[in-house]
Amino acid sequence: MPRRRIAVLTLALVGALTAGCATPAPVADTPTATPTLEVSPTPTPSETPDAGPVPAFDGDCAQMLTTDQRDAILGVGSRTAEEHAQQMEPDRPLPIRVDVAGTLGGLGCTWYAAEGADLPDGLRVLTVMVLPASSVPKEYAAKYSVAVCESNYGTSACRLGRTAGESWVSASVGDAVPEPPRELLASAIDAVAENLASTVGRARPITLTDQVWSIPDCESLGRDIRLDELIGPYVHGHWEGKAEPEDDLFRAAGVLAGCPLFTDPEHPDSEAWEFHYLTPYVAPGLAWQWDELRADAENSSRAVDVEGAADAFAVDQGYGASIVFATDGTNVVSLYSQNPDLAVQIVGRIMTSLSS
Numbered sequence: 607m608p609r610r611r612i613a614v615l616t617l618a619l620v621g622a623l624t625a626g627c628a629t630p631a632p633v634a635d636t637p638t639a640t641p642t643l644e645v646s647p648t649p650t651p652s653e654t655p656d657a658g659p660v661p662a663f664d665g666d667c668a669q670m671l672t673t674d675q676r677d678a679i680l681g682v683g684s685r686t687a688e689e690h691a692q693q694m695e696p697d698r699p700l701p702i703r704v705d706v707a708g709t710l711g712g713l714g715c716t717w718y719a720a721e722g723a724d725l726p727d728g729l730r731v732l733t734v735m736v737l738p739a740s741s742v743p744k745e746y747a748a749k750y751s752v753a754v755c756e757s758n759y760g761t762s763a764c765r766l767g768r769t770a771g772e773s774w775v776s777a778s779v780g781d782a783v784p785e786p787p788r789e790l791l792a793s794a795i796d797a798v799a800e801n802l803a804s805t806v807g808r809a810r811p812i813t814l815t816d817q818v819w820s821i822p823d824c825e826s827l828g829r830d831i832r833l834d835e836l837i838g839p840y841v842h843g844h845w846e847g848k849a850e851p852e853d854d855l856f857r858a859a860g861v862l863a864g865c866p867l868f869t870d871p872e873h874p875d876s877e878a879w880e881f882h883y884l885t886p887y888v889a890p891g892l893a894w895q896w897d898e899l900r901a902d903a904e905n906s907s908r909a910v911d912v913e914g915a916a917d918a919f920a921v922d923q924g925y926g927a928s929i930v931f932a933t934d935g936t937n938v939v940s941l942y943s944q945n946p947d948l949a950v951q952i953v954g955r956i957m958t959s960l961s962s
Contacts, residue, residue, distance in 0.1 A: 658894035661708040662736040662773065662802065662809040667715035669805070670734060675797045679790060680732055681723025690718040699906035702921060702929070704887075704940070705895050709861040711809040712737035712773075726790070728762070728782030734798050735852075738811065739774040741859045742767075746851070747774060753786030759847040766791040770799035773809075812891045817936040819890040819960050821857055824865035827888075831955035836948060838879030839870040845883045863888045884943060886956055892938040899931060899938075910946075913954030914961055920946055934961055 663669040667686065676684045685693065691700050707714040714735040719725055739747075747767060755764040764786040767776030777794040779787060812818070825842055834840065845868045856862035868883040870876055896917070900907075903921045910930060912918035918932035928946040932939050932953050939956050943949035 659708055659711045659812045660807070660810045661705070661711060662713040663805060664807070665705070665708060665713060667713070667717075670713060670715050670736070670798055670801060671717070671794070672801075675801075676717050676732075677720070679794055679797070680717055681720030681725065683720035684723075685718045685720070687716040687718070698924070699921075700902070702899055702902050702931075704889065704892065704899070704938075706856050706862045706889060706892065707735055707737060708895065709812055709889070709891050710737055710741050710859055711811040712741070713809075726783060726785070726787045728784065729779050729787060729790070730782075731780050732794060733778045734794055735776045735778075736798065736802060736809075737774050737776075737859075738809070739769050739772055741811075742774045742855065743858050746855055746858070750776060750851075753788045753791055755783060755786050756851070758850060764791065765851065766795065768795060768799075770795075770802060773799075773802060775799050775802070812894055814891070815936070817934075819888065819937045821860050821863045821890065822865075822888055822960060824863070824867075827865060827956065827959065828867065830959045831952070833867075833952065833955075836951055836955075837869065837882045837884070839873035839875055840867045840882070841870045842867050861890060861892070880945075882943075882945075882948075884941065884952070886939065886941045886952060888956065888960065889938040889940070891936060893933045893936050896933050896938065903931075910950050912950055912957060914957035915954065918950075918953070920950070932957055 671679075673684075687703075688700055691698075712735065714733060716731060716733045718731050719729060747769070750765045750767040753764055753766040755762055761781040762783055763778050763780035764783050765776060765778040766786070766788070767774060769775075775795050775798050777791045777798075779791065828834075828840070828842065842865070844866045849864070849866075853862075853864055857864075864885050864887050866883075866885040869879060869881045871881075900917075900919065903919060907919040907921045910918050910920045912930065912932040914934065915932035916935045918930065920928040920930045922928055923942065925944070926946075927942065927944040928949060929940055929942045930946065930949040930953050934957060937960070939953050939960075941949045941953050943952075
């Protein structure tokens with residue numbers, strides 16, 4: 607299967623996919639509350655057979671921005687996300703990219719700046735995303751209708767977006783950009799909008815059925831699966847930093863929910879348990895991409911038995927860590943952990959809870 611789709615991953619998931627990360631020393635931190643974004647009411651699920659989405663640009667990043675276009679923005683010799691991963695870690699398998707934007711009929715693509723390119727300080731990476739305008743909350747679109755720079759996890763990124771026809775096109779740059787490069791962001795959006803206008807065919811989201819899950823409430827889910835039985839006392843929220851804006855956007859759109867949590871360092875019984883920082887991800891309707899996920903992981907995965915799943919596998923991340931992916935045939939749950947057996951148990955409990 608051709609690996610041409612490079613989908614957007616939120617920073618939290620990108621961090622989870624990075625092998626060799628040291629476990630932070632337990633320091634109490636106040637969890638960051640996740641803001642609520644309102645979108646148009648979700649269409650009532652139908653009883654018709656599920657139909658996969660048609661992503662923007664047919665899921666092809668080379669159609670979103672041509673090589674000449676991205677070189678004009680990022681310098682001659684700019685690299686795709688795959689080329690960058692191969693250059694940075696040539697002996698490791700390419701990371702699996704979960705195409706959450708594709709579930710909505712959108713597409714997200716990332717490129718890296720050419721070495722030595724004449725760009726603003728700290729600008730190393732460009733991500734462009736196309737989504738149906740109807741899936742973007744009004745307050746989110748309004749906030750990023752002007753260029754905004756935000757810091758998180760020791761990095762900074764600048765975002766800009768606008769409506770183009772029935773689509774919403776956004777561009778973001780990082781990873782240490784203190785001031786918004788407005789002209790560069792606008793030029794990327796303009797190029798994508800121009801290419802979008804000339805595409806043949808129309809993108810569409812998945813067809814909703816009764817089997818597509820709703821986005822779960824993280825605290826309720828933790829109680830439902832009796833998570834404390836597996837990891838001891840824990841706290842919902844981010845160990846450091848906060849949710850990325852795309853996390854909130856995809857949650858509001860109903861296609862991805864990350865539930866970050868960590869061992870409660872202030873609980874009297876915490877010393878009796880191993881410290882954990884985990885973020886289970888629930889992706890309603892993502893099983894349309896399952897065959898691609900399987901194919902991408904073919905050389906670095908092993909089968910695992912996950913309760914409540916129709917199929918599941920674990921992808922080796924090195925240093926004893928794995929990402930467990932599981933599907934019921936419609937939805938997908940994933941979890942990175944340095945304890946693969948624990949990840950299998952947690953994912954199985956999530957699958958069983960949300961399928962009941």
